[in-house]
Amino acid sequence: MKTTFACMLGVCLTVGAWAQSTETVTITPVKKGEEPQAVMNAIRNDFPQAIVTELGFLPTVLYGEQWNVRTDGAVAKNADTQYYLVNIREGQDSYKALYDKAGNLHYSKRIIKHAELPQAVIDAVAVAHPDYKIVNDREKITSDADGKLNIVYHVTIQKKEHGILRGMFIDPTGKVIREVHPRKM
Incomplete structure (x- = not known):
């Protein structure tokens, strides 16, 4: 199943400029059995009770955008860098995390509804x-x-x-x- 984000006017940046119309960006899920071992090991280490609900390739253009509420301007746009967006459940808590292909945690957030x-x-x-x-x-x-x-x-x-x-x-x-x-x- 693919996760699709519709970026509405002013909601997210696309290639350095505000979107002037609706743009759709697809986060491609990682296929079962093809999960990168370094990322999965890091998730188990960082979130020991975690249930991974989604794992997908994050397009580099979205790194640092709205989902993570970063305000420091530190955005890596290197096309060679591969990021993984992970949705995690741990008990009643839900988390979003961003890992690179080597398993380094770049960002995580805990959401309390x-x-x-x-x-x-x-x-x-x-x-x-x-x-x-x-x-x-x-x-x-x-x-x-x-x-x-x-x-x-x-x-x-x-x-x-x-x-x-x-x-x-x-x-x-x-x-x-x-x-x-x-x-x-």
């Missing part, structure tokens, strides 16, 4: 978009990039009377990191 939001995050939404309300889709993303632990909250907000949705990534202090452009429900 329906997270309790700090007051600073709630206040940041109210200030930035007073005519919106936070809807049920709230994520606490704990990530480890280059040995540095980051916490970011991803909230979906909805315009009260029109049903327009936006996404916001906000740090625990209330600093807005990124916004995802609106879409109609």
Whole structure:
């Protein structure tokens, strides 16, 4: 089964420029029995209780884009580098991780659905978009990039009377990191 991401206007970068229309990028799954041993060993080491739900080749153009909420600009675009995007379940937790072909972990994030939001995050939404309300889709993303632990909250907000949705990534202090452009429900 292939995983396909539709990149809408302003949601992800494509070859260094904002997409002006819808573009579809396909993450090709790794076939059963063809999993790279170095990557599988690293996953077992990093996530001992893990159940790998998906393992796919990540197109280099997507390395460092929205799925991992990186803001440091460190994007490797070397066409020779091969990356693997892994979806993992470990108990009630879900993770996304990015490994290179040698089994080096480049990035991981833990996603907590329906997270309790700090007051600073709630206040940041109210200030930035007073005519919106936070809807049920709230994520606490704990990530480890280059040995540095980051916490970011991803909230979906909805315009009260029109049903327009936006996404916001906000740090625990209330600093807005990124916004995802609106879409109609």
